[in-house]
Amino acid sequence: MLFTEGQKLFNKYMITHGMSEETIKGYLKDLRLFNHYMTDVYNTAIYVEDVTADDVEEYMYYLLDERELAPRSRNRYLFSLRSFLNYAVKKRWVEFNAATEVDPVKVMDEKKVALTQEEIEELLSAIEHPIIRFAVALLSFTGLRVKEARTLILSDIDFEQNRLLANGKGKKQRYIPIAQSFKPYLEEYIAEIRESNDSPYLLATKKTGKLSAIYINNELHRAVKELGWDKNVTCHALRRSFATNLLRKGVNVFAISKLLGHASIKTTTVYLQLNENELQEAVNKL
Template sequence: MNYLEGLRAKNASGETISGYKKDLDMINRFLEEKYNGLVMLEDIQTQDLEDYLLMLSNERNYQPASVNRHLCTMRSFYNYAVKRGWTTFHAAAPIDAMKAPKKERTFINVEEYHELVEAIDHPIIKIIVQFLFFTGLRITECLTLTLDDVDLVSRMIHVKHGKGDKERKVPLSGKLVPLLIDYKENIRPFVDSDRFFALAKTGKVSDVYVNRILHETTEKLGWEKVVTCHVLRHSFASNLVKNNVHVVHIQKLLGHSDLKTTSRYVHANQEQLAEAISVL
Protein backbone atom coordinates (compact mmCIF):
# COMPACT_ATOMS: atom_id res chain seq x y z
CA MET A 1 0.00 0.00 0.00
CA ASN A 2 1.34 3.45 -0.99
CA TYR A 3 0.33 4.91 2.38
CA LEU A 4 2.49 2.42 4.30
CA GLU A 5 5.40 3.08 1.94
CA GLY A 6 4.94 6.75 2.74
CA LEU A 7 5.31 5.97 6.45
CA ARG A 8 8.53 4.07 5.76
CA ALA A 9 9.84 7.05 3.78
CA LYS A 10 9.20 9.21 6.88
CA ASN A 11 11.33 6.79 8.96
CA ALA A 12 8.36 5.52 10.96
CA SER A 13 9.28 2.50 13.07
CA GLY A 14 8.34 -1.02 12.01
CA GLU A 15 6.08 -1.22 15.07
CA THR A 16 4.21 1.97 14.02
CA ILE A 17 3.76 0.76 10.45
CA SER A 18 2.55 -2.64 11.63
CA GLY A 19 0.05 -1.00 14.01
CA TYR A 20 -1.35 1.32 11.34
CA LYS A 21 -1.70 -1.58 8.89
CA LYS A 22 -3.58 -3.64 11.47
CA ASP A 23 -5.94 -0.71 12.21
CA LEU A 24 -6.63 -0.05 8.52
CA ASP A 25 -7.31 -3.75 7.88
CA MET A 26 -9.84 -3.75 10.74
CA ILE A 27 -11.55 -0.61 9.41
CA ASN A 28 -11.72 -2.07 5.91
CA ARG A 29 -13.25 -5.35 7.15
CA PHE A 30 -15.86 -3.41 9.15
CA LEU A 31 -16.87 -1.33 6.13
CA GLU A 32 -17.01 -4.34 3.80
CA GLU A 33 -19.26 -6.19 6.27
CA LYS A 34 -21.43 -3.08 6.73
CA TYR A 35 -21.97 -2.64 2.99
CA ASN A 36 -21.65 -6.32 2.07
CA GLY A 37 -18.95 -5.74 -0.50
CA LEU A 38 -15.96 -3.71 -1.63
CA VAL A 39 -16.02 -0.09 -0.44
CA MET A 40 -14.34 2.67 -2.44
CA LEU A 41 -12.62 5.58 -0.70
CA GLU A 42 -15.04 8.16 -2.15
CA ASP A 43 -17.99 6.17 -0.74
CA ILE A 44 -16.85 6.39 2.88
CA GLN A 45 -18.70 8.95 4.98
CA THR A 46 -17.86 10.42 8.37
CA GLN A 47 -20.79 8.49 9.87
CA ASP A 48 -19.21 5.21 8.71
CA LEU A 49 -16.04 5.96 10.62
CA GLU A 50 -18.01 7.10 13.67
CA ASP A 51 -19.95 3.82 13.57
CA TYR A 52 -16.67 1.91 13.51
CA LEU A 53 -15.30 3.78 16.53
CA LEU A 54 -18.59 3.27 18.36
CA MET A 55 -18.35 -0.47 17.66
CA LEU A 56 -14.85 -0.57 19.15
CA SER A 57 -16.10 1.15 22.29
CA ASN A 58 -19.47 -0.57 22.78
CA GLU A 59 -18.97 -4.06 21.34
CA ARG A 60 -15.25 -4.69 21.80
CA ASN A 61 -14.95 -2.70 25.03
CA TYR A 62 -11.91 -0.76 23.84
CA GLN A 63 -10.67 1.87 26.26
CA PRO A 64 -10.82 5.53 25.08
CA ALA A 65 -7.07 5.61 24.47
CA SER A 66 -7.32 2.60 22.14
CA VAL A 67 -10.30 4.06 20.28
CA ASN A 68 -8.37 7.32 19.87
CA ARG A 69 -5.44 5.40 18.42
CA HIS A 70 -7.71 4.08 15.65
CA LEU A 71 -8.95 7.62 15.06
CA CYS A 72 -5.33 8.76 14.81
CA THR A 73 -4.75 6.10 12.14
CA MET A 74 -7.80 7.33 10.22
CA ARG A 75 -6.64 10.94 10.34
CA SER A 76 -3.13 10.05 9.27
CA PHE A 77 -4.43 8.00 6.34
CA TYR A 78 -6.81 10.73 5.19
CA ASN A 79 -4.13 13.42 5.50
CA TYR A 80 -2.01 11.33 3.13
CA ALA A 81 -4.93 10.52 0.81
CA VAL A 82 -5.95 14.19 0.45
CA LYS A 83 -2.35 15.27 -0.23
CA ARG A 84 -2.05 12.59 -2.90
CA GLY A 85 -5.29 13.63 -4.54
CA TRP A 86 -7.01 10.29 -3.92
CA THR A 87 -9.96 12.16 -2.40
CA THR A 88 -10.98 15.72 -1.59
CA PHE A 89 -13.14 14.69 1.39
CA HIS A 90 -11.40 14.16 4.73
CA ALA A 91 -13.99 11.89 6.37
CA ALA A 92 -12.08 11.69 9.68
CA ALA A 93 -11.59 15.45 10.15
CA PRO A 94 -14.94 16.21 11.87
CA ILE A 95 -14.56 13.42 14.45
CA ASP A 96 -13.50 14.44 17.96
CA ALA A 97 -11.29 12.23 20.07
CA MET A 98 -12.78 10.56 23.13
CA LYS A 99 -11.81 11.97 26.49
CA ALA A 100 -9.40 9.53 28.04
CA PRO A 101 -8.61 9.65 31.76
CA LYS A 102 -4.92 10.24 32.40
CA LYS A 103 -3.41 7.24 34.16
CA GLU A 104 -0.69 7.66 36.72
CA ARG A 105 2.30 5.87 35.23
CA THR A 106 3.72 2.95 37.17
CA PHE A 107 7.32 3.09 38.28
CA ILE A 108 9.55 1.33 40.79
CA ASN A 109 11.84 3.04 43.27
CA VAL A 110 15.42 2.05 44.09
CA GLU A 111 14.39 -0.25 46.95
CA GLU A 112 11.89 -2.09 44.76
CA TYR A 113 14.51 -2.34 42.02
CA HIS A 114 16.94 -4.12 44.34
CA GLU A 115 14.20 -6.49 45.53
CA LEU A 116 13.23 -7.26 41.94
CA VAL A 117 16.79 -7.89 40.73
CA GLU A 118 17.55 -10.10 43.72
CA ALA A 119 14.56 -12.30 42.84
CA ILE A 120 15.44 -12.82 39.15
CA ASP A 121 17.09 -16.21 38.68
CA HIS A 122 18.06 -15.88 35.01
CA PRO A 123 21.53 -14.21 34.92
CA ILE A 124 21.15 -12.65 31.44
CA ILE A 125 17.65 -11.30 32.11
CA LYS A 126 18.92 -9.99 35.45
CA ILE A 127 21.61 -7.89 33.76
CA ILE A 128 19.14 -6.68 31.11
CA VAL A 129 16.79 -5.46 33.87
CA GLN A 130 19.71 -3.71 35.58
CA PHE A 131 20.71 -2.18 32.24
CA LEU A 132 17.21 -0.85 31.52
CA PHE A 133 16.85 0.65 35.00
CA PHE A 134 20.17 2.52 34.76
CA THR A 135 19.98 3.64 31.11
CA GLY A 136 16.30 4.25 30.34
CA LEU A 137 16.65 2.66 26.90
CA ARG A 138 13.62 1.30 25.09
CA ILE A 139 13.67 -2.49 25.16
CA THR A 140 14.11 -2.70 21.36
CA GLU A 141 17.06 -0.29 21.58
CA CYS A 142 18.58 -2.38 24.34
CA LEU A 143 18.23 -5.76 22.64
CA THR A 144 19.57 -4.58 19.27
CA LEU A 145 22.78 -3.12 20.73
CA THR A 146 25.92 -4.70 19.27
CA LEU A 147 29.15 -5.41 21.12
CA ASP A 148 30.66 -2.32 19.46
CA ASP A 149 27.75 -0.12 20.60
CA VAL A 150 28.58 -0.60 24.30
CA ASP A 151 31.93 1.02 25.11
CA LEU A 152 32.84 0.02 28.64
CA VAL A 153 36.13 1.97 28.53
CA SER A 154 34.63 5.36 27.68
CA ARG A 155 31.42 4.38 29.55
CA MET A 156 29.15 5.24 26.65
CA ILE A 157 26.32 3.53 24.74
CA HIS A 158 25.78 4.38 21.09
CA VAL A 159 22.09 3.94 20.26
CA LYS A 160 22.06 3.76 16.46
CA HIS A 161 18.44 2.85 15.82
CA GLY A 162 16.26 4.81 18.23
CA LYS A 163 12.64 5.70 17.58
CA GLY A 164 12.34 7.35 14.17
CA ASP A 165 15.79 5.86 13.38
CA LYS A 166 17.46 8.61 15.43
CA GLU A 167 20.90 8.17 16.98
CA ARG A 168 22.01 9.24 20.44
CA LYS A 169 24.72 8.53 22.98
CA VAL A 170 23.87 7.61 26.56
CA PRO A 171 26.51 7.63 29.34
CA LEU A 172 26.83 4.54 31.50
CA SER A 173 26.38 4.78 35.26
CA GLY A 174 29.43 3.92 37.36
CA LYS A 175 27.20 1.43 39.20
CA LEU A 176 26.38 -0.37 35.96
CA VAL A 177 29.85 -0.62 34.36
CA PRO A 178 31.31 -3.35 36.66
CA LEU A 179 28.10 -5.38 36.23
CA LEU A 180 28.44 -5.19 32.44
CA ILE A 181 32.14 -6.10 32.56
CA ASP A 182 31.30 -9.18 34.65
CA TYR A 183 28.47 -10.06 32.26
CA LYS A 184 30.67 -9.74 29.19
CA GLU A 185 33.57 -11.71 30.67
CA ASN A 186 31.78 -14.37 32.72
CA ILE A 187 28.09 -14.63 31.80
CA ARG A 188 27.59 -13.82 28.11
CA PRO A 189 27.63 -17.12 26.18
CA PHE A 190 30.20 -17.67 23.46
CA VAL A 191 27.96 -17.44 20.43
CA ASP A 192 28.36 -16.32 16.82
CA SER A 193 26.41 -13.11 17.37
CA ASP A 194 27.32 -9.44 17.50
CA ARG A 195 24.42 -8.65 19.85
CA PHE A 196 25.61 -7.42 23.23
CA PHE A 197 22.78 -9.27 24.98
CA ALA A 198 22.63 -12.82 23.67
CA LEU A 199 21.32 -16.25 24.63
CA ALA A 200 23.28 -19.39 23.78
CA LYS A 201 20.42 -20.90 21.79
CA THR A 202 19.50 -17.97 19.55
CA GLY A 203 22.33 -15.44 19.78
CA LYS A 204 19.78 -12.76 20.72
CA VAL A 205 17.04 -12.03 23.29
CA SER A 206 13.38 -11.20 22.64
CA ASP A 207 11.43 -8.50 24.45
CA VAL A 208 8.61 -11.02 25.01
CA TYR A 209 11.00 -13.26 26.94
CA VAL A 210 12.25 -10.40 29.14
CA ASN A 211 8.70 -9.28 29.96
CA ARG A 212 7.69 -12.86 30.72
CA ILE A 213 10.51 -13.25 33.26
CA LEU A 214 9.55 -9.91 34.80
CA HIS A 215 5.93 -11.06 35.11
CA GLU A 216 6.94 -14.38 36.68
CA THR A 217 9.29 -12.63 39.11
CA THR A 218 6.75 -10.06 40.32
CA GLU A 219 4.23 -12.87 40.81
CA LYS A 220 6.80 -14.77 42.87
CA LEU A 221 7.34 -11.64 44.98
CA GLY A 222 3.59 -11.25 45.43
CA TRP A 223 3.54 -7.77 43.92
CA GLU A 224 0.30 -6.32 42.61
CA LYS A 225 2.31 -3.76 40.65
CA VAL A 226 2.76 -4.74 37.00
CA VAL A 227 6.39 -4.31 35.93
CA THR A 228 7.36 -4.38 32.26
CA CYS A 229 10.41 -3.26 30.32
CA HIS A 230 8.68 0.06 29.65
CA VAL A 231 8.01 0.51 33.37
CA LEU A 232 11.79 0.23 33.91
CA ARG A 233 12.29 3.03 31.35
CA HIS A 234 9.74 5.15 33.18
CA SER A 235 11.41 4.31 36.50
CA PHE A 236 14.73 5.60 35.13
CA ALA A 237 13.11 8.94 34.27
CA SER A 238 11.08 9.16 37.48
CA ASN A 239 14.06 8.50 39.72
CA LEU A 240 16.13 11.12 37.88
CA VAL A 241 13.32 13.64 38.46
CA LYS A 242 13.27 12.69 42.15
CA ASN A 243 17.00 13.46 42.27
CA ASN A 244 16.42 16.90 40.73
CA VAL A 245 17.87 16.17 37.27
CA HIS A 246 16.60 18.79 34.80
CA VAL A 247 13.83 17.55 32.52
CA VAL A 248 15.75 18.69 29.41
CA HIS A 249 18.64 16.38 30.35
CA ILE A 250 16.15 13.54 30.86
CA GLN A 251 14.69 14.30 27.43
CA LYS A 252 18.13 13.87 25.84
CA LEU A 253 18.79 10.61 27.68
CA LEU A 254 15.42 9.15 26.70
CA GLY A 255 15.76 10.25 23.08
CA HIS A 256 12.54 12.27 22.96
CA SER A 257 12.24 14.87 20.19
CA ASP A 258 9.44 16.66 22.06
CA LEU A 259 9.69 17.82 25.68
CA LYS A 260 5.95 17.21 26.06
CA THR A 261 6.60 13.50 25.68
CA THR A 262 9.19 13.59 28.45
CA SER A 263 6.82 15.47 30.76
CA ARG A 264 4.46 12.46 30.73
CA TYR A 265 7.20 10.42 32.39
CA VAL A 266 7.61 12.91 35.20
CA HIS A 267 5.96 11.33 38.20
CA ALA A 268 5.35 13.25 41.40
CA ASN A 269 3.84 11.39 44.33
CA GLN A 270 2.05 13.03 47.24
CA GLU A 271 5.15 12.91 49.43
CA GLN A 272 7.22 14.77 46.81
CA LEU A 273 4.44 17.33 46.36
CA ALA A 274 4.34 17.91 50.11
CA GLU A 275 8.13 18.40 50.13
CA ALA A 276 7.83 20.89 47.29
CA ILE A 277 5.22 22.95 49.15
CA SER A 278 7.33 22.96 52.32
CA VAL A 279 10.04 25.07 50.65
CA LEU A 280 7.69 28.05 50.33
Protein backbone atom coordinates (compact mmCIF):
# COMPACT_ATOMS: atom_id res chain seq x y z
CA MET A 1 0.00 0.00 0.00
CA LEU A 2 1.46 3.36 -1.06
CA PHE A 3 1.85 5.67 1.93
CA THR A 4 -0.15 8.39 0.18
CA GLU A 5 -3.01 5.98 -0.55
CA GLY A 6 -2.96 4.84 3.07
CA GLN A 7 -3.26 8.47 4.17
CA LYS A 8 -6.42 8.93 2.10
CA LEU A 9 -8.04 5.82 3.61
CA PHE A 10 -6.97 6.90 7.11
CA ASN A 11 -8.58 10.28 6.47
CA LYS A 12 -11.90 8.58 5.61
CA TYR A 13 -11.58 6.39 8.72
CA MET A 14 -11.12 9.42 10.98
CA ILE A 15 -14.10 11.23 9.44
CA THR A 16 -16.29 8.12 9.79
CA HIS A 17 -15.34 7.78 13.47
CA GLY A 18 -16.33 11.37 14.27
CA MET A 19 -12.92 12.87 14.93
CA SER A 20 -12.89 16.68 14.96
CA GLU A 21 -11.89 18.62 11.87
CA GLU A 22 -8.89 20.14 13.63
CA THR A 23 -7.65 16.74 14.87
CA ILE A 24 -7.90 15.26 11.38
CA LYS A 25 -6.12 18.24 9.89
CA GLY A 26 -3.31 17.86 12.43
CA TYR A 27 -2.83 14.14 11.76
CA LEU A 28 -2.75 14.61 7.98
CA LYS A 29 -0.28 17.51 8.26
CA ASP A 30 2.05 15.39 10.41
CA LEU A 31 1.82 12.41 8.04
CA ARG A 32 2.53 14.59 5.01
CA LEU A 33 5.78 15.73 6.63
CA PHE A 34 6.82 12.13 7.33
CA ASN A 35 6.00 11.12 3.76
CA HIS A 36 7.95 14.10 2.40
CA TYR A 37 10.94 13.20 4.58
CA MET A 38 10.92 9.52 3.53
CA THR A 39 10.50 10.40 -0.15
CA ASP A 40 13.54 12.69 0.04
CA VAL A 41 15.63 10.07 1.83
CA TYR A 42 14.84 7.23 -0.59
CA ASN A 43 14.20 9.38 -3.66
CA THR A 44 11.04 7.43 -4.49
CA ALA A 45 7.45 6.97 -3.39
CA ILE A 46 7.30 4.87 -0.22
CA TYR A 47 5.03 2.03 0.85
CA VAL A 48 3.53 1.67 4.32
CA GLU A 49 5.06 -1.78 4.71
CA ASP A 50 8.55 -0.39 4.03
CA VAL A 51 8.59 1.86 7.11
CA THR A 52 11.01 0.55 9.74
CA ALA A 53 11.83 1.51 13.31
CA ASP A 54 15.20 2.79 12.07
CA ASP A 55 13.38 5.10 9.66
CA VAL A 56 11.29 6.48 12.51
CA GLU A 57 14.39 6.96 14.69
CA GLU A 58 16.14 8.88 11.92
CA TYR A 59 12.99 10.92 11.36
CA MET A 60 12.87 11.92 15.04
CA TYR A 61 16.51 13.04 14.80
CA TYR A 62 15.64 15.02 11.66
CA LEU A 63 12.86 16.81 13.58
CA LEU A 64 15.42 17.75 16.24
CA ASP A 65 18.47 18.54 14.11
CA GLU A 66 17.01 20.15 11.01
CA ARG A 67 13.52 21.25 12.03
CA GLU A 68 14.66 22.25 15.55
CA LEU A 69 11.34 21.22 17.09
CA ALA A 70 10.71 21.16 20.83
CA PRO A 71 10.22 17.78 22.60
CA ARG A 72 6.43 18.09 22.77
CA SER A 73 6.21 18.86 19.06
CA ARG A 74 8.47 15.92 18.15
CA ASN A 75 6.33 13.62 20.28
CA ARG A 76 3.20 14.84 18.53
CA TYR A 77 4.64 13.82 15.15
CA LEU A 78 5.58 10.42 16.59
CA PHE A 79 2.11 9.83 18.05
CA SER A 80 0.45 10.82 14.75
CA LEU A 81 2.59 8.26 12.95
CA ARG A 82 1.81 5.63 15.60
CA SER A 83 -1.93 6.21 15.16
CA PHE A 84 -1.67 5.84 11.41
CA LEU A 85 0.40 2.65 11.66
CA ASN A 86 -2.04 1.22 14.25
CA TYR A 87 -4.70 1.65 11.59
CA ALA A 88 -2.37 -0.01 9.05
CA VAL A 89 -2.01 -3.02 11.37
CA LYS A 90 -5.81 -3.29 11.70
CA LYS A 91 -6.12 -3.22 7.92
CA ARG A 92 -3.35 -5.85 7.71
CA TRP A 93 -1.18 -3.73 5.46
CA VAL A 94 1.64 -4.36 7.94
CA GLU A 95 2.25 -6.98 10.63
CA PHE A 96 3.39 -4.61 13.37
CA ASN A 97 3.63 -0.90 14.18
CA ALA A 98 7.26 0.15 13.66
CA ALA A 99 6.69 3.48 15.44
CA THR A 100 5.92 1.75 18.76
CA GLU A 101 9.54 0.61 18.89
CA VAL A 102 10.64 4.24 19.16
CA ASP A 103 10.39 5.86 22.59
CA PRO A 104 8.89 9.34 22.88
CA VAL A 105 11.16 12.22 23.86
CA LYS A 106 11.33 13.03 27.56
CA VAL A 107 9.50 16.29 28.27
CA MET A 108 10.29 18.42 31.30
CA ASP A 109 7.20 19.40 33.29
CA GLU A 110 6.16 22.97 32.57
CA LYS A 111 4.41 25.21 35.07
CA LYS A 112 0.82 25.49 33.92
CA VAL A 113 -0.85 28.88 34.29
CA ALA A 114 -4.16 29.27 36.13
CA LEU A 115 -5.25 32.80 36.98
CA THR A 116 -7.23 33.68 40.10
CA GLN A 117 -10.49 35.62 39.79
CA GLU A 118 -8.64 38.76 40.93
CA GLU A 119 -5.98 38.28 38.24
CA ILE A 120 -8.66 37.80 35.60
CA GLU A 121 -10.20 41.15 36.60
CA GLU A 122 -6.75 42.78 36.36
CA LEU A 123 -6.24 41.23 32.95
CA LEU A 124 -9.62 42.46 31.69
CA SER A 125 -8.82 46.00 32.82
CA ALA A 126 -5.56 45.89 30.84
CA ILE A 127 -7.19 44.87 27.54
CA GLU A 128 -8.09 47.86 25.40
CA HIS A 129 -9.99 46.25 22.53
CA PRO A 130 -13.64 45.88 23.71
CA ILE A 131 -14.45 42.76 21.66
CA ILE A 132 -11.29 40.97 22.78
CA ARG A 133 -11.93 42.05 26.37
CA PHE A 134 -15.33 40.39 26.15
CA ALA A 135 -13.81 37.29 24.48
CA VAL A 136 -11.39 36.93 27.42
CA ALA A 137 -14.28 37.25 29.87
CA LEU A 138 -16.25 34.67 27.88
CA LEU A 139 -13.40 32.14 28.01
CA SER A 140 -12.75 32.82 31.71
CA PHE A 141 -16.38 32.49 32.85
CA THR A 142 -17.47 29.57 30.65
CA GLY A 143 -14.38 27.36 30.17
CA LEU A 144 -15.04 27.21 26.44
CA ARG A 145 -12.30 26.10 24.08
CA VAL A 146 -11.29 29.02 21.89
CA LYS A 147 -12.75 27.32 18.80
CA GLU A 148 -16.03 26.77 20.64
CA ALA A 149 -16.11 30.46 21.58
CA ARG A 150 -15.28 31.59 18.04
CA THR A 151 -18.05 29.46 16.51
CA LEU A 152 -20.67 30.43 19.11
CA ILE A 153 -23.64 32.06 17.36
CA LEU A 154 -26.30 34.32 18.83
CA SER A 155 -28.99 31.64 18.65
CA ASP A 156 -26.79 29.40 20.87
CA ILE A 157 -27.51 31.77 23.78
CA ASP A 158 -30.70 31.02 25.68
CA PHE A 159 -31.43 33.80 28.17
CA GLU A 160 -34.69 32.19 29.30
CA GLN A 161 -32.94 28.98 30.34
CA ASN A 162 -29.82 30.96 31.32
CA ARG A 163 -27.44 28.79 29.29
CA LEU A 164 -25.43 28.64 26.09
CA LEU A 165 -24.87 25.76 23.68
CA ALA A 166 -21.26 24.79 22.99
CA ASN A 167 -20.29 22.77 19.93
CA GLY A 168 -17.33 20.74 21.11
CA LYS A 169 -14.88 18.21 19.70
CA GLY A 170 -16.25 15.42 17.55
CA LYS A 171 -19.50 17.37 16.99
CA LYS A 172 -20.46 16.83 20.64
CA GLN A 173 -22.72 19.50 22.10
CA ARG A 174 -23.18 20.54 25.72
CA TYR A 175 -25.05 23.23 27.60
CA ILE A 176 -23.12 25.58 29.88
CA PRO A 177 -25.05 27.64 32.46
CA ILE A 178 -24.39 31.40 32.29
CA ALA A 179 -22.81 32.58 35.56
CA GLN A 180 -24.62 35.45 37.24
CA SER A 181 -21.29 37.30 37.51
CA PHE A 182 -20.80 37.00 33.73
CA LYS A 183 -24.33 37.91 32.64
CA PRO A 184 -23.78 41.70 32.78
CA TYR A 185 -20.72 41.32 30.48
CA LEU A 186 -22.81 39.32 28.02
CA GLU A 187 -25.81 41.64 27.99
CA GLU A 188 -23.69 44.79 27.66
CA TYR A 189 -21.61 43.24 24.88
CA ILE A 190 -24.60 42.22 22.76
CA ALA A 191 -26.42 45.53 23.28
CA GLU A 192 -23.55 47.99 22.95
CA ILE A 193 -20.24 46.47 21.77
CA ARG A 194 -20.81 43.73 19.18
CA GLU A 195 -19.97 45.24 15.80
CA SER A 196 -21.40 43.18 12.95
CA ASN A 197 -25.15 42.86 12.44
CA ASP A 198 -24.71 40.58 9.41
CA SER A 199 -22.55 37.90 11.06
CA PRO A 200 -24.29 35.17 13.11
CA TYR A 201 -21.24 34.81 15.39
CA LEU A 202 -21.24 36.20 18.90
CA LEU A 203 -17.60 37.29 18.57
CA ALA A 204 -18.26 39.30 15.43
CA THR A 205 -16.19 42.07 13.86
CA LYS A 206 -17.07 44.40 10.98
CA LYS A 207 -14.05 43.39 8.91
CA THR A 208 -14.28 39.56 8.89
CA GLY A 209 -17.49 38.75 10.76
CA LYS A 210 -15.61 36.69 13.36
CA LEU A 211 -12.64 36.95 15.70
CA SER A 212 -9.42 34.96 15.23
CA ALA A 213 -7.69 33.03 18.02
CA ILE A 214 -4.35 34.60 17.02
CA TYR A 215 -5.78 38.09 17.53
CA ILE A 216 -6.99 37.16 21.03
CA ASN A 217 -3.67 35.56 22.02
CA ASN A 218 -1.68 38.54 20.70
CA GLU A 219 -3.76 40.93 22.80
CA LEU A 220 -3.34 38.65 25.83
CA HIS A 221 0.44 38.76 25.43
CA ARG A 222 0.36 42.56 25.14
CA ALA A 223 -1.79 42.93 28.28
CA VAL A 224 0.35 40.51 30.30
CA LYS A 225 3.48 42.44 29.32
CA GLU A 226 1.81 45.70 30.35
CA LEU A 227 0.90 44.19 33.74
CA GLY A 228 4.50 43.03 34.21
CA TRP A 229 3.50 39.41 34.78
CA ASP A 230 5.97 36.59 34.26
CA LYS A 231 3.27 34.26 32.92
CA ASN A 232 2.39 32.78 29.56
CA VAL A 233 -1.33 33.56 29.45
CA THR A 234 -3.12 32.08 26.44
CA CYS A 235 -6.71 31.29 25.53
CA HIS A 236 -6.09 27.77 26.82
CA ALA A 237 -4.80 29.14 30.14
CA LEU A 238 -8.16 30.90 30.58
CA ARG A 239 -9.95 27.54 30.20
CA ARG A 240 -7.62 26.07 32.84
CA SER A 241 -8.31 29.10 35.06
CA PHE A 242 -12.05 28.48 34.79
CA ALA A 243 -11.64 24.88 35.96
CA THR A 244 -9.19 25.71 38.75
CA ASN A 245 -11.30 28.57 40.13
CA LEU A 246 -14.32 26.28 40.31
CA LEU A 247 -12.22 23.75 42.21
CA ARG A 248 -11.03 26.50 44.58
CA LYS A 249 -14.68 27.26 45.38
CA GLY A 250 -15.35 23.61 46.23
CA VAL A 251 -17.08 22.54 43.02
CA ASN A 252 -17.08 18.77 42.43
CA VAL A 253 -14.54 17.57 39.85
CA PHE A 254 -17.29 15.61 38.06
CA ALA A 255 -19.27 18.84 37.57
CA ILE A 256 -16.15 20.62 36.30
CA SER A 257 -15.50 17.78 33.87
CA LYS A 258 -19.03 18.03 32.49
CA LEU A 259 -18.76 21.80 32.06
CA LEU A 260 -15.47 21.40 30.17
CA GLY A 261 -16.94 18.72 27.91
CA HIS A 262 -14.39 16.08 28.88
CA ALA A 263 -15.12 12.40 28.29
CA SER A 264 -12.80 11.44 31.15
CA ILE A 265 -12.16 12.78 34.66
CA LYS A 266 -8.48 12.03 34.06
CA THR A 267 -8.41 14.67 31.34
CA THR A 268 -10.00 17.20 33.69
CA THR A 269 -7.37 16.70 36.40
CA VAL A 270 -4.68 17.78 33.93
CA TYR A 271 -6.33 21.21 33.81
CA LEU A 272 -6.45 21.78 37.55
CA GLN A 273 -3.60 23.83 38.95
CA LEU A 274 -3.39 24.66 42.65
CA ASN A 275 -0.46 26.45 44.28
CA GLU A 276 1.49 25.20 47.30
CA ASN A 277 -0.41 27.41 49.78
CA GLU A 278 -3.73 26.03 48.61
CA LEU A 279 -2.43 22.48 48.93
CA GLN A 280 -1.23 23.27 52.47
CA GLU A 281 -4.66 24.64 53.36
CA ALA A 282 -6.22 21.45 52.00
CA VAL A 283 -4.20 19.10 54.17
CA ASN A 284 -4.67 21.38 57.21
CA LYS A 285 -8.34 20.47 57.09
CA LEU A 286 -7.48 16.93 58.21
